[in-house]
Structures are given as C-alpha cells and as structure tokens.
Amino acid sequence: MASKCSLLVLVLVLVSTSILSIADANKYWGNGGAGGFWGYRPRNVSHTSNTMVVGGSQNWRFGFNYTDWSIKNAPFFLNDTLVFKYDPPNDTTFPHSVYLLRDFWSFQNCDLRRAKKIGDVNEGGGEGFRFALKRWQPYYFACGQRDGLHCKVGLMKFAVWPLIRSFY
Numbered sequence: 001m002a003s004k005c006s007l008l009v010l011v012l013v014l015v016s017t018s019i020l021s022i023a024d025a026n027k028y029w030g031n032g033g034a035g036g037f038w039g040y041r042p043r044n045v046s047h048t049s050n051t052m053v054v055g056g057s058q059n060w061r062f063g064f065n066y067t068d069w070s071i072k073n074a075p076f077f078l079n080d081t082l083v084f085k086y087d088p089p090n091d092t093t094f095p096h097s098v099y100l101l102r103d104f105w106s107f108q109n110c111d112l113r114r115a116k117k118i119g120d121v122n123e124g125g126g127e128g129f130r131f132a133l134k135r136w137q138p139y140y141f142a143c144g145q146r147d148g149l150h151c152k153v154g155l156m157k158f159a160v161w162p163l164i165r166s167f168y
C-alpha cells in the first residue's frame with residue numbers, strides 16, 4: 001500500500017513537471033518561431049529585417065575570424081543588411097575593401113580574379129559600407145586587399161546564405 005502511494009505521488013510529480021515544461025516550451029516558441037529555435041539567436045521579430053555590423057565591435061579588420069563571427073551570428077535573413085566598417089586609408093591605417101567572390105572554390109582559395117568589388121577602400125568610413133542580402137543565394141564576402149592576403153592570412157572572409165524569413 002505504501003509503495004503504491006509513493007508510486008502515485010511519483011507519477012503525479014512526473015506528469016505535472018511535464019505539463020510545466022510544455023507550458024515553458026510554448027512560451028518560448030510562442031514568439032513566432034523566429035527566435036530561440038534550434039539554438040538560433042533570439043531576435044526582435046517585430047523587425048522586418050536586421051542590420052548587423054560585420055565583426056561587431058571589431059569592425060572589418062585584419063586578423064579577426066569572420067567565419068566564426070558569421071557562425072555565431074547566423075541565421076541571416078533576406079533583406080538583412082550587413083554593415084562593413086573600416087577606416088579610409090591614411091599613413092597609419094591599412095586599407096580594406098569588400099569583394100563578392102564568385103563561388104565556393106574562389107572563396108576557399110581566396111581567388112579574387114573574377115570577384116566583384118562592392119565596397120572600395122574609402123567606403124567603410126563613417127556609418128560604414130552597407131550591403132543588403134537581397135537574393136536567396138550564397139554570398140561569399142572577402143577583403144580584396146593585397147591580392148587575397150587579407151582574405152587568406154587575415155581571415156577577412158565569410159559566407160552567408162540568407163533564409164526566407166516567413167519560413168522560420
């Protein structure tokens with residue numbers, strides 16, 4: 001009899017815990033599904049698009065791991081805007097730029113031969129160079145300075161494939 005009672009108590013505890021966790025999960029998922037899902041970084045879902053400074057407070061510079069940054073700041077959505085901030089060159093600062101590489105192979109190899117320059121060395125000053133992810137495609141970004149050295153050695157490259165927001 002005693003053991004039946006404690007079994008009943010145990011079952012009740014288990015049931016109520018699971019009800020509580022379901023309620024918690026609903027609260028968590030009830031934000032439209034755009035945040036928190038599968039470890040995604042929660043976002044302000046009332047925004048239709050986000051603007052992000054590439055590299056955060058590190059801006060666009062030699063030696064910061066932008067692959068790592070892009071993984072930690074994923075996912076990106078269509079119409080999100082990336083902002084590249086880099087000082088215009090002078091006697092003391094090194095120039096940077098922003099190129100779109102053509103394909104994964106060029107991205108892997110930092111091959112700039114057929115790349116498209118989208119932000120030149122003077123465009124990263126002030127509010128920075130802004131680029132909207134308008135299309136559902138992979139974007140391969142890289143700094144084009146020193147014939148790929150900034151991309152290769154300086155880690156100034158990353159890839160993003162923006163998601164369609166309404167699906168998430």
Ligand SMILES: *[C@@H]1O[C@H](CO)[C@@H](O)[C@H](O)[C@H]1NC(C)=O
Binds near residue numbers: 044045046047
């Ligand atoms: C979300 O964005 C809206 C509109 O910009 C703003 O009013 C609101 O305070 C934001 N909410 C959070 C939690 O940041």
Ligand SMILES: *[C@@H]1O[C@H](CO)[C@@H](O)[C@H](O)[C@H]1NC(C)=O
Binds near residue numbers: 071
């Ligand atoms: C940059 O970050 C990526 C992802 O976290 C990691 O795999 C890679 O080893 C890092 N590269 C360097 C040179 O630290």
Ligand SMILES: *[C@@H]1O[C@H](CO)[C@@H](O)[C@H](O)[C@H]1NC(C)=O
Binds near residue numbers: 078
């Ligand atoms: C992106 O923005 C344009 C206008 O700037 C709009 O026409 C288009 O529907 C938007 N696309 C998405 C997926 O939000």
Ligand SMILES: *[C@@H]1O[C@H](CO)[C@@H](O)[C@H](O)[C@H]1NC(C)=O
Binds near residue numbers: 087088089091093
């Ligand atoms: C070069 O640019 C940096 C960053 O904008 C600035 O701090 C520095 O004073 C500039 N140096 C010269 C010589 O203009």
Ligand SMILES: [Cu+2]
Binds near residue numbers: 061095096143150156
């Ligand atoms: Cu650079």
